[in-house]
Amino acid sequence: MGLRARLLRFAHARPRAFVITAPGSTRTRLFVEAELRRRGGRPVASPAAAAMLVVCGRPGADLMAAVHTVWEDMPGPRSLVRLDETASADDVAAGLDLAARELADVDAQWADARARRDRGPWSPAGEDDHMFGSAHHHSASSEPDHNDHGDHGGGHEHHMGAPMGLPMAGRAPDRDGLKLDVLHIPLGPALSDWPAGLVLDLTLQGDVIQAAEALTTGGSATGPPFWEEPWLRAAAGEPVTTGEAERRRAACHLDSVGRLLAVAGWDNAADQARVLRDRLISGEPGRDLAPRITGFTRRAGRSRVLRWMLRDVGVIDPELAERHQLTGPPARRLADASARLSGWLDEVGAAMERLDDPAPLRETEGPRGPVGGRPGAAVLALLPGLLDGAELAAARLTVASLDPGLDQIAVLSGTTDGRPGG
């Protein structure tokens, strides 16, 4: 191994990965997050900060286009890891090992860099035709540098003689009666700490949302949604204990809490939530975990600063919930993001007390609402109204505090892009 390869191996010993998850691949994502943590690395927020692109599950056509766009603009040395939704923990570890070797392979990295040196950065002219076919999916990418001119689908703001062939931002009156630039930015599907498969098409003035449209991109996962799995197995007649289901429920809520804390910028607590989540899933006995989980929920629940930041964010009133037939944890705490957080924390506490319950599972209320119903659909339906007039930061907190599970919708209903994924 040459000096350069050794240097690269040293530099990439702690993997920095940008993770894109297709709907229905939660289990793979959890394996990836756990394996990254074991190696001292972590998922990062932007492809520019990453050396690895990890794709969990099999994306549908739209999500595949987003993956492709992200990969095209990722700076080298870089490595692509693709893991489908049935990948085991060993598969994930093997994938990351392979990526680490690829990152230290000087010749391969040089070849890659040379091959794309002349292609230049992304430009609207270089888009494939099929992108224009789906009018509402802009680039279907959350990749930032594509977003501020992401309106190439509609084309109604195109001016002749635009700089570099880019349409200029159009202007429209804002809520204060001023005329401000309008940007069209899709949030998702390739965005960190974001529900798999969700795309929000935003119309922004500054960082204030003037209009939002919620869409999903499909995946082609087989098998039941991970978080609902115990309930679905019980419904199919398999013997499942209440304790097993409650363990899954607590892990699901901790996953949601971790995501919300990460979006709120509290990495330390988010990491803690994810460690506890993974220990729950690995089947660690409840009596070992309970004190730690109690400590965590107390810490997260007591933070005044967190409550200050989440108060009055994404307020859902009973009338709105009624109209969209909201179910699950958000319907039990009809208020702001702060209330939804404490709802999750309380339910984690309650679930922990029933971890050893050997009674057969009878209830059908899953972690996100009635199993077999589609609780995510209601959240999708009420999101646009909820985000209207919110700032970008508040919008991200709102989405994270609802954490809609789109696995069922995006997988079961076929993909919204109408094509089976490849």
Add this chain to the structure above:
Amino acid sequence: MGGPVGDPTPVWAVVALPLVLAALTYSAAAMDSAFHSGGGFVAPLREGVRLVVQQRRRTLAPDALLARIGVISLPAAALLAATVIPLDGGSVWEPPVSVVWFNAMEVVAWGSLWLAGWGVNSAFPLIGGYRFVAQGLAYELPHMFALITAGLGAGSLDLTEVAAAQDGLWFAVWMPVAFAVYLLSAVAMTFWGPMSHPVADDAAGGVAAELSGPDRLLFFAGRLALLTVAAAAAVPLFLGGGAGPWLPGWAWSLIKTYAVLALLVWVRGGFPVLRMDRFMTAAWMVLIPATLLQALVVGIVVVN
């Protein structure tokens, strides 16, 4: 205290300053990985090597010059601010108004973030730039009142004289509000920890979303260097400078700088990010009146 006015700065001091700043900055990064992300003392070195060999990410139609200026000005401002901080009695450069110079260099960060956010022609960095402008409006006035209060207590805007004026009683003790506000604004000016909304992950890294390779390295090293300088300036401003028993002045300065730096680095783990649409009210309704009252109290004490 430093030599008589007109004493030429020794050449070794000019050479040593960037090295000392770099060493302190590296230890800040190492402390961060020890406290938070794990990986210990070599973790920043790994990341540094990775970024040095990483390609630069290209965006469509960037204003590359502005973006570069934005990135480079951050470590440059930190180094220029460091020139006036007294380590062992004297500093590399002793302008009579070194407090003002320090403040001016720290305001360069406003330009850095805005230029870097604007220059790459991308939505999330632009939003990050907006966020820092709002943050500046929230922290800068309380910050300046805190600095002025220390200057008022000493009757001088020279950091060396401010340190000398704390003979026996540190300003941190009898100006606690000014000291607390100074620490808060040190975190804010370096968009660090709870004040890192301009580079927050919810906007895919904000200003830094498109930065890769050496750009990213300079940007984040510059931020830590600024944090280090802010910690070092707290020593002459509020913690009695190099004064202390047994050890020489430079040792005390270093120890105190490390203590403040460790506190600032540690604070990142304890809080979520403060959004300016919430924090602005607190900054203007609580921090500004509090710092003004503190200045008034100090003024009355000084006059008597």
